Amino acid sequence: RKEVEQDPGPFNVPEGATVAFNCTYSNSASQSFFWYRQDCRKEPKLLMSVYSSGNEDGRFTAQLNRASQYISLLIRDSKLSDSATYLCVPGGSQGNLIFGKGTKLSVKP
Amino acid sequence: DADVTQTPRNRITKTGKRIMLECSQTKGHDRMYWYRQDPGLGLRLIYYSFDVKDINKGEISDGYSVSRQAQAKFSLSLESAIPNQTALYFCATRGQGGAEQYFGPGTRLTVT
Numbered sequence: 001r002k003e004v005e006q007d008p009g010p011f012n013v014p015e016g017a018t019v020a021f022n023c024t025y026s027n028s029a030s031q032s033f034f035w036y037r038q039d040c041r042k043e044p045k046l047l048m049s050v051y052s053s054g055n056e057d058g059r060f061t062a063q064l065n066r067a068s069q070y071i072s073l074l075i076r077d078s079k080l081s082d083s084a085t086y087l088c089v090p091g092g093s094q095g096n097l098i099f100g101k102g103t104k105l106s107v108k109p
Numbered sequence: 110d111a112d113v114t115q116t117p118r119n120r121i122t123k124t125g126k127r128i129m130l131e132c133s134q135t136k137g138h139d140r141m142y143w144y145r146q147d148p149g150l151g152l153r154l155i156y157y158s159f160d161v162k163d164i165n166k167g168e169i170s171d172g173y174s175v176s177r178q179a180q181a182k183f184s185l186s187l188e189s190a191i192p193n194q195t196a197l198y199f200c201a202t203r204g205q206g207g208a209e210q211y212f213g214p215g216t217r218l219t220v221t
Contacts, residue, residue: 043212099152
């Protein structure tokens, strides 16, 4: 099983749509979880941390299911500016991060 | 000014040449990382350093070496560049008590 698996997409959605990304990870010892966002040819930037109880930041909601080793990201009311690649990032050993290959989102007018 | 800077931003070099990529940070973080990113692949860890005297190999260290000259500086060297080292290279930092990594803008390296 790959360390982090994400649907590569692309997800092509109209403005205002709700879109969900899923991710599975193999390291059951992971203690920290994140979603990063990466624009084309730019550096990754933290979008949000993911907590066991689930958490929300504006239009973004993240969920974690430790038993299934599954992380999700929900984006509501998509904006054109949400177009990017979303990286699922569980923590690895020694505090390192394991980056998924990313899911590409394209929001169209 | 950017907190994490990388030089050069773009570099084209020939097979067999030695090249150094530099990373500097003003965040005061003790942990620094070098990654490479290839199309269709995720970020892969090359080397990481928890402080000036602590250097560790990552997932794909073969063909690379690093130097942590100071807390703020972490350099990546390709002793003899080869075409499959053509990639986008990112430096990142992390504070000891934090979990987030902060990335530099990247260096696009092409080996011909």
